Amino acid sequence: MIGFAVLFIVIAVSRIEILSVDEYYLTHIDDIKKDSQVVTVSIRCDTILNNMDKLAPELRDEKYVPRDGIILEETQYVLRPGDTVFDVLNRAVRYNKIHMEYQGERDNVYGSAYIRGINHLYEYSCGHLSGWMYKVNGKYPGYGISKYKLKDRDKVEFVYTCDLGRDVGGSFYSERN
Amino acid sequence: MSRFESFHPLVIFLYYVIVLFVTMFTNHPIVLLCALTGGIAFSGTLSTGRQLLSDIGFYLLLFILLSLANPLFTHNGETVLFFMNDNPVTKEAFVYGEFIAIMIIAVIFWSKCLNQVMTTDKVLFLFGRVVPKLSLILAMALRFIPLFKRQAIIINNSQKTMGLYAADNIPDKVKGTVRVFDSLIGWSIENSLETADSMKARGYGLPERSAFSIFSMHRSDLMMFGLMAFFLLLFFTGKHAGLLIFQYYPTLGQINCSGRSVVLYALIALFMFFPSIIEIMEKIKWKYLESKI
Numbered sequence: 001m002i003g004f005a006v007l008f009i010v011i012a013v014s015r016i017e018i019l020s021v022d023e024y025y026l027t028h029i030d031d032i033k034k035d036s037q038v039v040t041v042s043i044r045c046d047t048i049l050n051n052m053d054k055l056a057p058e059l060r061d062e063k064y065v066p067r068d069g070i071i072l073e074e075t076q077y078v079l080r081p082g083d084t085v086f087d088v089l090n091r092a093v094r095y096n097k098i099h100m101e102y103q104g105e106r107d108n109v110y111g112s113a114y115i116r117g118i119n120h121l122y123e124y125s126c127g128h129l130s131g132w133m134y135k136v137n138g139k140y141p142g143y144g145i146s147k148y149k150l151k152d153r154d155k156v157e158f159v160y161t162c163d164l165g166r167d168v169g170g171s172f173y174s175e176r177n
Numbered sequence: 178m179s180r181f182e183s184f185h186p187l188v189i190f191l192y193y194v195i196v197l198f199v200t201m202f203t204n205h206p207i208v209l210l211c212a213l214t215g216g217i218a219f220s221g222t223l224s225t226g227r228q229l230l231s232d233i234g235f236y237l238l239l240f241i242l243l244s245l246a247n248p249l250f251t252h253n254g255e256t257v258l259f260f261m262n263d264n265p266v267t268k269e270a271f272v273y274g275e276f277i278a279i280m281i282i283a284v285i286f287w288s289k290c291l292n293q294v295m296t297t298d299k300v301l302f303l304f305g306r307v308v309p310k311l312s313l314i315l316a317m318a319l320r321f322i323p324l325f326k327r328q329a330i331i332i333n334n335s336q337k338t339m340g341l342y343a344a345d346n347i348p349d350k351v352k353g354t355v356r357v358f359d360s361l362i363g364w365s366i367e368n369s370l371e372t373a374d375s376m377k378a379r380g381y382g383l384p385e386r387s388a389f390s391i392f393s394m395h396r397s398d399l400m401m402f403g404l405m406a407f408f409l410l411l412f413f414t415g416k417h418a419g420l421l422i423f424q425y426y427p428t429l430g431q432i433n434c435s436g437r438s439v440v441l442y443a444l445i446a447l448f449m450f451f452p453s454i455i456e457i458m459e460k461i462k463w464k465y466l467e468s469k470i
Contacts, residue, residue, distance in 0.1 A: 001347060015262075016261055016262060017261070017262050017263075018259055018260070018261050019259060019260040019261075019263075020259050020260075021257050021258075021259060021260065023260075024259075024260040024263075058424045058426065058427065058428075058430075059427070064427070090263070099255070099257075099265065099427075101252040101253065101264055101265070102263075102264070104262065104263075116252075117253065120253065120255070120426070120427040122253065
């Protein structure tokens with residue numbers, strides 16, 4: 001009985017990895033060299049500016065929704081071999097000390113990480129059709145963020161939608177119909 | 178019998194509904210603390226000090242478990258304490274978890290008191306006319322748990338006298354428990370048959386039968402209705418004015434300390450402590466009268 005309890009605790013603890021705040025943000029970003037592969041990443045929440053009335057009241061602050069809607073400007077990051085969109089986003093966000101919460105790829109049925117919130121802007125923070133979506137080279141891939149492997153010179157954009165993607169030019173509904 | 182118990186069943190029932198409603202539909206820290214301390218105080222006046230202490234010990238454990246669960250699953254909040262599996266664990270999530278735990282434990286304490294104060298006859302009196310079958314089933318089901326407990330102790334004792342007590346090793350203990358449980362199940366089936374027979378013999382289900390009850394409305398009951406209506410009105414105006422909103426994410430908000438809200442908090446505290454105040458006053462009166470003899 002006690003043996004089982006100990007085993008359970010050991011398994012639970014071994015899967016937990018704890019980092020202090022400084023350690024976490026001490027992310028190494030490779031320097032861009034002439035021959036290195038790069039991708040551009042940007043994070044924007046312009047759509048919220050048009051839907052301020054729907055935004056949760058505690059988030060109506062420039063800290064969370066910048067006046068120009070840009071959380072992370074278009075920046076180039078080095079693409080490491082085998083990097084998915086999630087890996088690049090995770091590095092960029094850590095490097096810039098931007099808050100992010102995600103559901104790990106092991107934790108959902110799609111086998112892909114899911115971005116719950118960036119910069120304290122969560123899914124459903126701005127109406128019940130809101131959340132984060134991503135584009136690669138201007139197109140919505142329509143599948144999981146850690147299933148998409150990036151190529152050299154890809155342009156990744158994270159946009160916040162307040163209307164299930166219709167207000168940022170992409171939606172499963174319009175594509176299907 | 179406590180003073181609060183001697184109110185009309187409808188008063189007691191409505192009071193509980195209001196307390197549970199207020200507790201469950203606000204997440205304001207002060208309201209939740211009032212509910213918790215009020216519930217503990219009332220449960221203290223209804224039971225012995227020792228029982229209360231052991232209750233508090235158990236619920237302290239539950240409190241720690243519940244409040245630790247929230248930061249494991251919610252990572253919102255600005256004040257990051259550390260990162261676990263690449264997700265932030267924040268102070269805000271801890272605080273929110275603590276107050277949710279307080280809410281749950283407050284509701285449990287109030288329900289414990291309700292179980293003691295709203296006896297079966299009161300439940301039947303209140304709902305016997307409206308939903309006769311359901312109220313009977315509810316009353317019987319609620320009665321079943323303590324009955325089961327009592328019978329389990331009796332069976333256990335008789336097993337012990339037969340020399341079948343559990344030894345120190347675990348498999349033997351489990352075997353003993355299974356044996357007790359086995360006969361408990363057998364007994365409960367038999368008991369339900371007996372209950373059914375007994376009810377039939379007493380004419381359950383015959384038309385034109387009435388139920389006896391001794392509950393009547395007094396002036397104090399009417400006053401309680403007025404008080405509760407006044408409190409509800411106050412609560413809703415306060416809620417409407419935004420006095421009972423507290424922000425947990427992404428940063429903790431400030432507790433509103435303006436005159437209006439302090440008055441509101443005081444009234445909520447008074448409402449939550451009402452039963453225990455009545456109990457204590459009644460006890461003091463009793464002691465005083467006793468000393469005069």
